[in-house]
Amino acid sequence: MTPPLQPLFAQRLARLRTHMAEAGLDAMLVFAPEHLRYLFNYSGEAACGLLSARSSWLVTDYRFIEQAEEECMHHEWRRGVATELLCRDRQRERLGEALGRLLADLGATRVGFEAGHVSVAQWTAISADLPGLALLPASDLLVQARRVKDAWEQQQLRQAAALADAALEALRPEIRLGRSERELATRMEQLLQSLGSEGLSFPTILGFGPRSALPHSAPSDRPLQRGDLLVLDFGAVVNGYRSDMTRSHVAGPAQPWQQRLHDTVSQAQQAALALLKPGVSGRTLNDAASAVLAASEFAAHAGPGLGHGVGLVLHEQPFLDTVCEARLRAGEVVTIEPGIYIRGQGGLRIEDDALLLDGGHEILTRAHRDFELPL
Amino acid sequence: MTPPLQPLFAQRLARLRTHMAEAGLDAMLVFAPEHLRYLFNYSGEAACGLLSARSSWLVTDYRFIEQAEEECMHHEWRRGVATELLCRDRQRERLGEALGRLLADLGATRVGFEAGHVSVAQWTAISADLPGLALLPASDLLVQARRVKDAWEQQQLRQAAALADAALEALRPEIRLGRSERELATRMEQLLQSLGSEGLSFPTILGFGPRSALPHSAPSDRPLQRGDLLVLDFGAVVNGYRSDMTRSHVAGPAQPWQQRLHDTVSQAQQAALALLKPGVSGRTLNDAASAVLAASEFAAHAGPGLGHGVGLVLHEQPFLDTVCEARLRAGEVVTIEPGIYIRGQGGLRIEDDALLLDGGHEILTRAHRDFELPL
Known part of the structure; x- marks a missing residue:
């Protein structure tokens, strides 16, 4: 991604945050690879995105962390657009645990998730680690946001x-x-x-x-x-x-x-x-x-x-x-x-x-x- | 698929039925493309498999029905191994409705499904059309069956x-x-x-x-x-x-x-x-x-x-x-x-x-x- 593209990505995040606010969501979990690319410029695999009103995270593991650093360019972005990276040790921490930690820090309680892009088995495991949160299917948010191309x-x-x-x-x-x-x-x-x-x-x-x-x-x-x-x-x-x-x-x-x-x-x-x-x-x-x-x-x-x-x-x-x-x-x-x-x-x-x-x-x-x- | 392969596929179906019986399942819904290939020799997309003790079905639509006929060769198989094909009109019948019809005909009540290979959104829609059935995650059945290669x-x-x-x-x-x-x-x-x-x-x-x-x-x-x-x-x-x-x-x-x-x-x-x-x-x-x-x-x-x-x-x-x-x-x-x-x-x-x-x-x-x- 060249610097001229950064404003485009900032616009996308801002638009998503508007849609999230309209849907009454404090945070959104993003699973679809195409949506990780759309929001964060990340083209790897094995990652999950977390978007809140003021921050955004990409959670991946050692196999993809360098690629994420290259592509998401989080250090060069100004605050509020910057995507933070979390490199999870898959043998020590489940994905749900990592997400739960981030969501707790954010104080999020109403959390949308891409129900169309996570399997029943995977979501059963993740949601078991997210007790006390309202977890709301919100597959359509990004699908609809992507319809009109810039x-x-x-x-x-x-x-x-x-x-x-x-x-x-x-x-x-x-x-x-x-x-x-x-x-x-x-x-x-x-x-x-x-x-x-x-x-x-x-x-x-x-x-x-x-x-x-x-x-x-x-x-x-x-x-x-x-x-x-x-x-x-x-x-x-x-x-x-x-x-x-x-x-x-x-x-x-x-x-x-x-x-x-x-x-x-x-x-x-x-x-x-x-x-x-x-x-x-x-x-x-x-x-x-x-x-x-x-x-x-x-x-x-x-x-x-x-x-x-x-x-x-x-x-x-x-x-x-x-x-x-x-x-x-x-x-x-x-x-x-x-x-x-x-x-x-x-x-x-x-x-x-x-x-x-x-x-x-x-x-x-x-x-x-x-x-x-x-x- | 050449005729010498047919006994291999018959063995696979028989082995799966044994595992289903052990797990107390009357029927199993198969979503993973690789499992449709493993069980039915089907290499297309947009299909769902249904396996019971005595019958097997592949549900797809007009785009893939000819491919299914070519690959699954159901007409040439003997009874009990034969896979029946159902060509669903997607504009008229939801997948859950089609599956509900087949499951009712089979008298199945305990139905396993591949929770690791169907999205939360898709399964929410399908299961809404399957009231009164015990729907049980059974992702592991085929995953484990495929470990040992013939x-x-x-x-x-x-x-x-x-x-x-x-x-x-x-x-x-x-x-x-x-x-x-x-x-x-x-x-x-x-x-x-x-x-x-x-x-x-x-x-x-x-x-x-x-x-x-x-x-x-x-x-x-x-x-x-x-x-x-x-x-x-x-x-x-x-x-x-x-x-x-x-x-x-x-x-x-x-x-x-x-x-x-x-x-x-x-x-x-x-x-x-x-x-x-x-x-x-x-x-x-x-x-x-x-x-x-x-x-x-x-x-x-x-x-x-x-x-x-x-x-x-x-x-x-x-x-x-x-x-x-x-x-x-x-x-x-x-x-x-x-x-x-x-x-x-x-x-x-x-x-x-x-x-x-x-x-x-x-x-x-x-x-x-x-x-x-x-x-």
Whole structure:
């Protein structure tokens, strides 16, 4: 983290503290790795965060303490934003004991915790060491706070999308008949990493022919054959922020049904994009795309759901589906990814990442959309 | 899964049912992805398993149903072993409702669940749909059942270790002064995938110079300099089974303190390996290695803990530390990985995977152990 980022982190902590005050919480226990990164710039594992109105702590152990010192930069931060580090000896002190000690020092009595990010077993053990405190599920606080991305986050998401575009551009000449799903997916992952992706946004999904109808299948040894549909779903990571893009092609000239399949999905995506701006609800977007699919000959094979938020987590709020009444806001980034999946025959999905801006949106993923590959 | 594997899966289900009967459970809810793979051969996501004395179910949704049909092969299995699939419409039925329906059909009243693998929030929602049932945490059942690996699992672990050996052999000539941690770690990951690893066992750890003292740090842009210590920790995956190996080197001739550091860690590892056979406790192994470290000039910098089980999960039972009284058994696979971490100066760890056999053990990781790289 460079010094210019420190004010961003200070803003995040301040915003969280406002939400905590509104929820009547003296302190908050943070378990999700993505939230430790969001609040403290910590990208390691095996840590727990504690936030109160005036202080913040990161509790970890000897394996990650140097990384925490490097990343959290607590010494250089001014008081009130500074994150203190606690290096726990796991053989001598349970996590609940360490947290209990800190909470007692803070005089906290109403303590929120991320119920969506701690297991029943782990929480049973921790809470047994926190008698006398009101422990309140508060999973949503950080999930909601992360929905709107600040300018720096938007830039990371833009870069992740651009990196994925470049990887696909580099892969295109290598897509040849006879190469297997696994070979090409592995090659895509190598290109992503060579171009600078921090690991993968998720394991690459690549299906040929009938296997293109598996929305989330792992690549197999099936070779690409002329006339196959090809669905490729992949992403890059930049400073923890993820991209998520799907492109669908046909290997050679499209058969009429394949072309209709492509046109239907493309129109469904356009129907949603035409409405995509701050103020629209997830349900409205979903319904617009669904209406196109439902009116087509492929209605029985339409995949449910339209898309999801994307950021430090691949699938995050908001989820664009039939029950999403939430209004989208400027600064949110969502995928728009209608799909049709005909079992045993083939499927097709087109997915882009869009950043909501005042009055409209910006498409972050810009890779080619041509359907037929010249094979 | 090929037909010869079916008896192995049948044995696993039968063994689990015995453990369930001993624990007085009519049914068991399985959430951990690695346990869905272990019991049902399912390698997808977003699924929940249900096991009773006579039946087994996998509940998933449209995204993964075809994968489940491919992998679980329920149609070809004989009755009593067959896994039934339930494709839930997530917009119409909550997971708890679907599970409640199945449990009612089975007449189950005492239901175990994997408390270590379901979040507090998710379990709160599911259990609200399961009134009138005794819901009992039973995380340990599958964790313990997986400790001893059958012959097929041992073969996967052997192959994963051999694949990692081959990747390191291929990387060796590419380790040159001036190349960064990130470059070489990325190259290692490409080699692992090219050689056939299913993704990565874990993100590669590679530290040079003072950064070698970070036991679990992410690779940086620091270039390799003459005289640097270099710690490389990485692994491969074969059919879900992982390897985990660390090699430590010095770039060029070792300084005397570096050689002593290496010899100390190597002797600590040998002290543990000399005792490694069925019947020994994790604590005894840990203490043997610790005694060597504690008697050295580096005593103040010894890393705690000696190693862990490895299989479908990277870090699994048994954990070899000062409190591990469990006796090791033939068929278990553990890492033996003593380390010394001198902050600001450098660290060193040597890690191998060992399969316990009657009367002794087999080292699965066989890559070179030479300390000085000819740079």
